[in-house]
Amino acid sequence: MNIRSDARARFSKRGRPGRPALKAKKSRPVWEELLRIARSIPEPDLHKLPTDLAAHHDHYLYGSRET
DSSP, X not given: OOHHHHHHHHTBTTBSTTSXXXXXXXOOOHHHHHHHHHHTSOXXXXXXXXXXXXXXXXXXXXXXXXX
């Protein structure tokens, strides 16, 4: 048995020896997660946001000059 075949045997698709295989979590699309976060913002706080937030997000996040 050479090193390469030994490595394949030890680190097979089932995971490392002595560790249980990890189960994949069901993932949701990123836009669903963003919507979930957006829905958690209280309505009064949404009205406090600047009306040009999307257009000038760099200015509000990083303090860069508005263009």
